[in-house]
Amino acid sequence: MAKTYEQEQHALTPYCFRVYNKSLDGDRDKRYSKLNQISGKFDLLEMLETFMMAHSKEYEIAEETQQVYCFSDIKVDAANREVWGWFNVGVYGMKTDIINIKTQKVDFEKAKDNAEIIKHYVHFRIPLNVDEGMAFLHTYRGNGIKTLFHDLFGEYFKQQANLVLQMNPLAYDNAINAWLDAPAKEIKLTKFVGVDDVADKLNKLGHHEQELIIKPPRKGNLGRLRDYFNKDNAHHEAVVELIGFGNQVKTVVEMNGKKRTFNVGNNTSNAMCEIELDENVVMDEGVPDFNSMNRWVGQIADEYVQTMY
Template sequence: MHSVSPYLMRCFNPDADGKQQQQRYHVLDKIGNSDLFELIKNFINSNLGEYKIVDSSKQVYQFSDLQYNDETREITAWFNVGSYGMKADIINIKTGEIDFEKAQNNAEIIKHYVHFFVPKGFNEAIAFTHTYRGIGIKTLFLQLFSDYFGKATKLVMQMNPLSYDNAVNAWLDATAKEVKLTKFVGVKDLADQIKLLGHNEQELIIKPPRNSGLGKLRDYLNKNSEQFKAIEIINEYGAQIKTVVEMNGKKKTFNIGNNSSSSLCEIELDEEEIVYNEGVPDYVSLRKWIRGIVREYSSSMYPSLTIEVA
């Protein structure tokens, strides 16, 4: 239900023709007279408070709870986003009664957590964006920030999915403890359709024998492995396939299978480490959890360097 997606932020250097690979992108704290850390911080700060409207996508947005650390060069905030444009009824799931009639000009606001790490002296930064029930905000954020970034630098910001091969290598050898298959089943009874909003959901959890495992995480990404072939088969019957892996007593859940946009571009929130307030992740516990992931990414991406983070 709740997950975060990691992205790599870069800025191409248009004067890089003929230069070495590492010079094709700007060092992000030296983009001319600009520093990406300061640009992100100032952009978010300028969008605190009053909601703003994006007519093209019929969305409204604002930022809140901005926090930043000049030493570790991390920035965190809530990116509060809603959509408008269609009338809808808001019902009480316990009674089936309408509690509120959402008008065409009303927008339901969802709090999305964003987290940025911009290490000094590097040509790349890491960003995490929060997704709820498959609804994310990366496209909207990049659209808005790209305009701001372009005006400040006359350049283009890239924000691409951070793939497993250069980010979470440590977890590739983690043991898979569970495979979860979620299947959506239509319901025929009209009363059940109203209660369940049109569908039922079944979850199959596959667990290994005691003191055993279901292979390594890397097995589920290897097209020649038995695990990958099995996922291909059961993928036809389910809407979501996830694997729970464990390493050094810690667990993480990754989306796998053809239905995920990228095998390891979504990491589910750890239900044991994050507190929820009426379904919304607690800011403090979520920030602490993601800072741990940032530390893991940094040690994997820059193993020979000491990067101050978290």
């Protein structure tokens, strides 16, 4: 089953939670708190649940960034130490027209104080007695909610524990290492700028975003995923060249019958951290189905667990 355009607009970005506590004994690496025993009394999982529930009653305003936000459908699995739900976020501050694409007429005039709400799936797994927890945040068309979430929850965490919560992208080399040796099946370049007359013909088909797909020659291959992050490798050089023709380069890899699509753009330090939605995630009016998303993210989290702990 091939992925749809709707599915390709959504991705998952994994992050790592850590809490540095200089009051702990030992060298620097030993001063990271176990996340269920922060300062001997705080459990990060419980703090996440409490925070999300406290901000699920009504929409609140982040005036500095002109955003509104509210959590909903919060679920907790205490046995597996997980909490997940929707983080509903919108942006206000600009008057716009909302048109009906079929009639070309304005259906609604969005005022400056109106905000279009996007549902972002968030999922946190905090295993017992470890100093690294996992956060999986949903992005739509490259737009995510990490900054807003970290600003809000980080401030709450600091007020409660008097410590700073670190939230950094999970590095590919210590999180999903197995995928690095998986063979690349396709290279996808979105917003490819081709010959003008070809591009014009494509635009007449009704969509302004084109995609170039590169597949391996009959007796050749596209290398391993690892090759695209090695600056001395020809595959990495090819990605650098392709960036000049579009704004996003993805590689599709396969292992044990499963496929993953990773963003391998020009920011190679974070490129592995964006995982495109699986074709098995069901879509509902352009939004990932909640239960379907939960099952897929659970599989991703399991892969991280096998290599992180």
